[in-house]
Amino acid sequence: MKVKYTHLAAAAVLFCLSCSSTNSSKHAIDALPATALQPYGRHTLNLAQNLELISSAVHFGYTFEGNESRIFASIPNGNGHNYLQYELDGVYQKRIRVSGDSADPIVIKAPTGGKHTVWVYKATEAHTGPIAIEKVTGKNVSAIKKPAAPVIEFIGNSITCGAAADPSEVPCGTGEYHDQHNALMAYGPRVAAAVGANYIVSCVSGIGAYRNWNSDGPAMPQVYEKIDFQDNNPQHWNFGTYTPQVVSIALGTNDFSQGDGKRERLPFDSTRFINEYVKFVQLVKSKYPQARIALLSSPMVNGNNRLTLQNALTEVKAQIDARYPADKPVALHFFQPMQASGCTGHPSVEEHDVLAQELVPFFNQLLQPGM
Template identity: 75%
Template sequence: MNFKYKSLMAAFSLLCLSCAPLKDSGTQTDDVLPATALQPYGRYNLNNTQDLELVSSAVHFGFSFEGDEARLYASIPNAEGHNYLQYELDGAYQKRVKVSGTSTEPIVIKVPTRGRHTVWVYKATEAHTGPIAIQKVVADDIKAIQKPGAPIIEFIGNSITCGAAMDPSEVACGTGEYHDQHNAYMAYGPRVARALNVNFVLSCVSGIGAYRNWNSDGPTMPQVYEKTDFQDTNTQRWDFSTFTPAVVSIALGTNDFSHGDGKKERLPFDSARFISSYVNFVQLVKAKYPEAQIALLSSPMLNGKDRTTLQHALTAIKEQIDAKYPADKPVALHFFQPMQASGCTGHPSVEEHGILADELTPFFSKLLKDQVKS
């Protein structure tokens, strides 16, 4: 073989290598699913490097793969912080997974048997905890998947809706960071959706209210709802054409009734301001989703006089909205049974979210059936 022939063969070999499918460097059989191929449910953002930033509580995406292992590459913008994902494997919930700011290693999802497997990954924490960026998922014959076509329920609310302060199984109440006890997957909204085999999104912020927050005058939910990450200072607005819910559930009021931290001046609850702000917010939601059924929920954390006052206010809100939109479906109301919550800082626990979900499932089932009939 002469030198010229050797050179041609080497060039041809290099050309063939450059045409080969790109694989992850981990193993030769693994395929790479880039973040841009994922199909998330909930609020998200594709950043400048085309990573998928998971923003809202329980925003989730799915994929299937062959074999006994998948590797998920995730990061957070705060090098000194941490956040949490959680996942479901072949229809069974697994666990929360900590994403540390300094970690460069992938999250390894191991399965006991080889074969075709399905994984759904959820953000365990809320938008204000910060985004989790997904770069890619690596596994054999990996494919992004969508959930089956089904109605969507959007759950709007506060810390209860987010699943905050409910799960001290890994970090005890009163220790660690606030988001260490978040478990959005086990919150009442996702549990209702799973019971009814429908899809869901969560739009929630801890401490937020309709006209005032837990310990401040704002920004309230009406002021941040249109922002992708529910941050008033953010100029990025959410694209409401991304999904169209059949039902929008709104659960605000707990924080409007709060007495705050006892240090900052807190005026008595103003029913007129609450009703006015809430009515305006429902109108905003109806402008985004004209065909959606609106449902207003009370608070499981309010009892006695406050519980009665909130119920009267929600009834007044319903009457005003129904009068303004006589051709639309009437606003639906659900008043929670009283509950003495036993989770962190008086929030419902994982088990108590199950009680709330059981109470709500027939309510939402009827609303969805009525939507189908119409």
């Protein structure tokens, strides 16, 4: 009997160990593959089935339990770096440097246990290069999607990108150009948050309507359809992915630029600017026939050029409204003059807040039913 009891006890011990193993596996660290994420903004899945974040402020969300989760991110340039930024439980945290020579995951730490929500954003613009997400790990990690809401697409240049806005970690005049990018704190995402909208940011630093900061092109009309706004990329963006209710276009700053002073620069050509801008608005309308078009001026264009830009945008509106009499009229907003204090004369993070506050009533009105 004693021997029999020993065998039964051993069996019981093995059974309990099995139970313990099963229970622990339920609470093991889970892996969420990139294919399960639900990004918002320009993105693609590469051949390795990693999620490539392309456009400024493209973002994805997930939840996890406990104190820690990990994001496995990489960039194609082994000698370069890029930036993500994130919110934890609705509170903005910081930018995160992604180095090409590091295989270490990004660790997201929560101050308490329980369930947490994370939103991860690309802090830099498309021309900085993609950031590839392989997977996210954590206890009971699960992907979430953006709640249904009206969509605003913000098209523009470096201002729209949030470029040169944040020298908090890398001072102005040092590091690489994208070291001061902060896409999430640019006026577009701020406006969208304030009016309860989702958003897409389609921007390129230095780009214009008919010419760029220091070149004759390719300008926004030539690269808008390309997934990463690169003229030589054969891959086009699928415009059926989102249906914006409002498309905001803010071009003109770089058309007025004098460039670097070394390359020959002809005087600003109002006629060409208007013609190319009208063609671009028509291109946008072909992608989003039901969207309301809003044209913004530039807080960085002042003096006589400010009036010239406003007159040109007014003419663009007149021509589009005449060509599309059945559509909602083009909306205009002219920024108040600003002496920007960010890097290279761009609006700072704080000044983007000023721009956003100025724009909120304008976009609120555009999102009203029937407007």
